Amino acid sequence: MLTLDQVARLSGVSRTTVSRVINNSPHVRPATRDKVWRVIQETGFQPNLVARSLAAGRTRMIGLLIPRPVTNLFNDPYFSVVIQAVASACNAHDYSVTLWLAEPTFERHMARRLLNQTLVDGVIVSSAQLDDPVLHALIDSKRPCVVIGRHAASDCLSYIDVDNRGGAFAAVRHLIDLGRQRIALISGPRNTAPGLDRHEGYREALAQAGLPYDSALAEESDFTYEGGCQAMRRLLNQHPDAVFAGGDILAVAALHVIHGAGLKVPEQVAVVGFDDLGLAVSARPPLTTIRQPVHQSGSLAVETLIDLIDHPEHKPRHLVLPTELIVRTSCGARCAQVSDVNCRSTGLETA
Amino acid sequence: MLTLDQVARLSGVSRTTVSRVINNSPHVRPATRDKVWRVIQETGFQPNLVARSLAAGRTRMIGLLIPRPVTNLFNDPYFSVVIQAVASACNAHDYSVTLWLAEPTFERHMARRLLNQTLVDGVIVSSAQLDDPVLHALIDSKRPCVVIGRHAASDCLSYIDVDNRGGAFAAVRHLIDLGRQRIALISGPRNTAPGLDRHEGYREALAQAGLPYDSALAEESDFTYEGGCQAMRRLLNQHPDAVFAGGDILAVAALHVIHGAGLKVPEQVAVVGFDDLGLAVSARPPLTTIRQPVHQSGSLAVETLIDLIDHPEHKPRHLVLPTELIVRTSCGARCAQVSDVNCRSTGLETA
DNA sequence: GTGAAAGCGCTAACAG
DNA sequence: CTGTTAGCGCTTTCAC
Numbered sequence: 001m002l003t004l005d006q007v008a009r010l011s012g013v014s015r016t017t018v019s020r021v022i023n024n025s026p027h028v029r030p031a032t033r034d035k036v037w038r039v040i041q042e043t044g045f046q047p048n049l050v051a052r053s054l055a056a057g058r059t060r061m062i063g064l065l066i067p068r069p070v071t072n073l074f075n076d077p078y079f080s081v082v083i084q085a086v087a088s089a090c091n092a093h094d095y096s097v098t099l100w101l102a103e104p105t106f107e108r109h110m111a112r113r114l115l116n117q118t119l120v121d122g123v124i125v126s127s128a129q130l131d132d133p134v135l136h137a138l139i140d141s142k143r144p145c146v147v148i149g150r151h152a153a154s155d156c157l158s159y160i161d162v163d164n165r166g167g168a169f170a171a172v173r174h175l176i177d178l179g180r181q182r183i184a185l186i187s188g189p190r191n192t193a194p195g196l197d198r199h200e201g202y203r204e205a206l207a208q209a210g211l212p213y214d215s216a217l218a219e220e221s222d223f224t225y226e227g228g229c230q231a232m233r234r235l236l237n238q239h240p241d242a243v244f245a246g247g248d249i250l251a252v253a254a255l256h257v258i259h260g261a262g263l264k265v266p267e268q269v270a271v272v273g274f275d276d277l278g279l280a281v282s283a284r285p286p287l288t289t290i291r292q293p294v295h296q297s298g299s300l301a302v303e304t305l306i307d308l309i310d311h312p313e314h315k316p317r318h319l320v321l322p323t324e325l326i327v328r329t330s331c332g333a334r335c336a337q338v339s340d341v342n343c344r345s346t347g348l349e350t351a
Numbered sequence: 352m353l354t355l356d357q358v359a360r361l362s363g364v365s366r367t368t369v370s371r372v373i374n375n376s377p378h379v380r381p382a383t384r385d386k387v388w389r390v391i392q393e394t395g396f397q398p399n400l401v402a403r404s405l406a407a408g409r410t411r412m413i414g415l416l417i418p419r420p421v422t423n424l425f426n427d428p429y430f431s432v433v434i435q436a437v438a439s440a441c442n443a444h445d446y447s448v449t450l451w452l453a454e455p456t457f458e459r460h461m462a463r464r465l466l467n468q469t470l471v472d473g474v475i476v477s478s479a480q481l482d483d484p485v486l487h488a489l490i491d492s493k494r495p496c497v498v499i500g501r502h503a504a505s506d507c508l509s510y511i512d513v514d515n516r517g518g519a520f521a522a523v524r525h526l527i528d529l530g531r532q533r534i535a536l537i538s539g540p541r542n543t544a545p546g547l548d549r550h551e552g553y554r555e556a557l558a559q560a561g562l563p564y565d566s567a568l569a570e571e572s573d574f575t576y577e578g579g580c581q582a583m584r585r586l587l588n589q590h591p592d593a594v595f596a597g598g599d600i601l602a603v604a605a606l607h608v609i610h611g612a613g614l615k616v617p618e619q620v621a622v623v624g625f626d627d628l629g630l631a632v633s634a635r636p637p638l639t640t641i642r643q644p645v646h647q648s649g650s651l652a653v654e655t656l657i658d659l660i661d662h663p664e665h666k667p668r669h670l671v672l673p674t675e676l677i678v679r680t681s682c683g684a685r686c687a688q689v690s691d692v693n694c695r696s697t698g699l700e701t702a
Numbered sequence: 703g704t705g706a707a708a709g710c711g712c713t714a715a716c717a718g
Numbered sequence: 719c720t721g722t723t724a725g726c727g728c729t730t731t732c733a734c
Contacts, residue, residue, distance in 0.1 A: 001469075003726095003727055003728085004728060004729095005727080013704075013705085014704065014705045014706080015727090015728080015729095016704070016706080016730085017703085017705075019728065019729060019730085020703095020704085020729095023729085027703060027704085028704085029703055029704090032704085047727080048405075048469045048726085048728070049470045049728095050404045050405045050410060050469050050470060050726085050727080051469075051710090051726065051727030051728040051729090052727075052728050052729075053401045053470075053728090054399075054402050054405050054710050054711070054712090054727080054728070054729090055709080055727075055728040055729040056710085056728075056729060056730090057710075057729090059401060059470075064450075077428075077431075079431065080428075080430065080431045083450065084452060087450050087451070087452040088452060088454060091452070091454060096451075097449060097450050098412070098447050098448060099434070099438050099448050099449070100438070100442075100447075101438040101442070103439060103442060118352075118399045118400050118711095119400045119401060119410075119412070119447070225629070225632070252633060253633070256633065256635060259635070278576070281576070282576050282603060282604070282607065284607060284610070284635060355712060356711080356712095364721085365720065365721045365722080366711090366712080366721090367713085367720070367721060367722080368719090368720060368721075370713060370714090371719095371720085378720085380719060380720085383719080383720080398711080398712070399710085399711050399712070400712095401710085401711080401712090402711030402712040402726090403711075403713075404712090404726095405710085405711080405713090405726050405727070405728090406711075406712040406714080406725080406726055407713055407714090407726085408713090408726075703734105704733105705732100705734080706731105706733085706734100707732090707733100708729105708730085708731085708732100709728105709729090709730090710727105710729085710730105711726105712726085713725090713726085714723100714724090714725090714726105715723090715724085715725105716721105716722085716723085716724100717720100717721085718719105718721085718722095
């Protein structure tokens with residue numbers, strides 16, 4: 001493989017000049033530049049990124065850390081979308097991503113490694129538990145870092161969150177407006193921000209409507225289909241007339257258990273989910289849900305991080321993106337015929 | 352941040368010795384080793400990976416390239432599982448992954464970049480189109496490379512494939528054994544290996560049973576929910592009594608369209624899918640499907656690649672992993688009550 | 703504008 | 719067993 005020196009020799013200039021050319025330095029005479037470019041084209045020279053990184057002190061690579069819930073990755077498109085958004089934004093900014101899926105076994109090992117990892121210029125952390133120690137370690141490391149989602153200690157960190165509380169509030173409020181009275185909740189783990197915040201929104205909406213909060217109606221689950229099924233089975237004993245599930249996968253699980261019990265959705269039990277990442281459109285009946293801008297979170301995280309890498313002196317940036325109620329048929333607001341509507345993502349409408 | 356030199360000075364040895372210690376060289380006296388380790392512990396020294404990579408000529412990092420179908424990432428858990436499997440296997444072998452999600456715009460740009468990318472020791476390519484030029488470029492680059500899935504030119508490349516043809520054959524055979532006569536197909540694009548090979552398996556099974564191949568019953572689609580819906584709508588005019596969908600997401604789409612037309616699954620139309628990555632268990636009714644070992648493909652790909660990195664002289668390795676028929680209720684082989692069974696992944700059984 | 707020289711922080715012969 | 723000596727391939731002052 002070619003080196004700068006060889007290209008320099010071939011084009012009759014110094015290594016420095018070639019370096020300037022490939023880095024688009026303005027201080028090169030056009031004629032020289034052309035001459036060098038020609039050789040680069042002919043030889044297909046590509047600079048050695050490792051060497052470049054060492055000399056420049058920057059790798060143009062960021063780390064994407066997804067701490068816990070490896071199992072969720074299977075069914076829940078959330079992380080797919082995050083990963084895709086981050087990768088895509090990195091592409092656009094000429095950065096690379098390296099992916100760290102933390103597994104329990106490697107947790108400590110990794111935390112250490114990534115902190116002093118000089119192979120990345122910064123890191124994005126997605127969906128930590130509220131008390132995840134990794135984040136504290138990251139803060140201590142002084143390394144540029146952006147969190148996707150909220151975290152107990154994230155005030156001193158930049159983060160991009162979505163309005164989980166507001167979304168949950170809107171979901172429950174919607175059910176109340178439709179006349180539902182016994183509204184159950186299936187939430188994610190309350191030691192995670194989405195679990196906690198959506199729970200809050202649920203309580204608030206009940207409170208504002210003067211409805212009692214009944215802890216027997218508020219199930220805590222994990223974000224898995226199986227967990228959702230179990231929670232819903234317990235809830236059936238409480239005879240709810242509506243369920244707000246803090247995640248579409250939980251909502252889908254709820255739908256199935258409800259159907260399995262011979263009840264009708266939305267007539268007997270209305271269901272509203274949270275996410276709108278694809279599961280919702282293809283559920284039966286199509287899910288009314290809260291859309292969260294996951295893709296946007298990802299790209300904003302990348303942009304925020306790059307800004308932080310370029311300007312370490314910048315203050316932490318805190319963004320909370322709005323969520324949006326998407327009304328379909330699982331809530332009973334309207335009962336579209338089971339036809340084309342299910343199959344088009346363009347069939348989505350805002351209430 | 353500390354350097355080897357400083358650690359060397361602090362522990363009163365040479366830089367080389369410290370290097371030996373952190374690389375577990377056996378040629379260090381235990382006493383010296385301990386002395387150095389103590390300093391490393393106290394100072395929290397972490398070697399600079401970029402410098403190490405430059406000197407050693409290896410980065411311990413591999414690239415995972417997912418060429419085309421970015422859109423699929425949203426709904427289809429296939430890529431989630433691949434990504435997760437690869438990341439996890441890398442973890443286990445003390446490698447890192449960098450993720451390249453090829454977007455149309457960046458295709459050419461990327462191909463170039465990744466080929467001469469000295470930042471990775473090798474690359475894994477997942478799910479290319481059969482004629483994807485990226486693969487030819489990779490072959491030319493002489494860089495260690497493993498393909499997940501089959502490819503037109505992959506004989507000179509190592510690959511890990513699953514038995515798509517055999518799986519499709521088993522699926523259709525199963526339907527035939529259940530007495531179905533007008534068996535439709537919804538396949539993925541035929542310029543992809545899974546699209547093509549599952550189509551082949553379908554034809555073979557028909558042929559072996561003496562059933563005619565009717566091209567009006569064999570729909571080509573993409574691997575999206577919407578595509579599956581459209582294909583199924585066209586198929587309804589042909590009045591099939593069974594559908595083999597070459598992907599669970601297509602099968603789920605088929606289910607919905609069939610239901611939407613007022614037909615019963617499996618009584619009037621039996622459905623069998625392909626993948627078994629989570630969608631199948633949570634479909635209504637639970638999908639009979641062909642399970643493909645995606646996770647295993649990922650880890651084998653990593654192991655094969657690492658072997659190739661360590662031993663570039665090794666011959667390309669070709670693995671085809673077996674698939675497995677998983678019988679649930681959508682095919683009519685048995686009609687379990689809609690109860691717990693849907694919610695347990697342990698409820699899976701082999702026919 | 704261009705080049706010479708000095709590293710970036712580490713590994714790897716080669717001596718001792 | 720340990721240290722000395724060269725680099726790995728590039729960027730970056732600093733002169734000219």
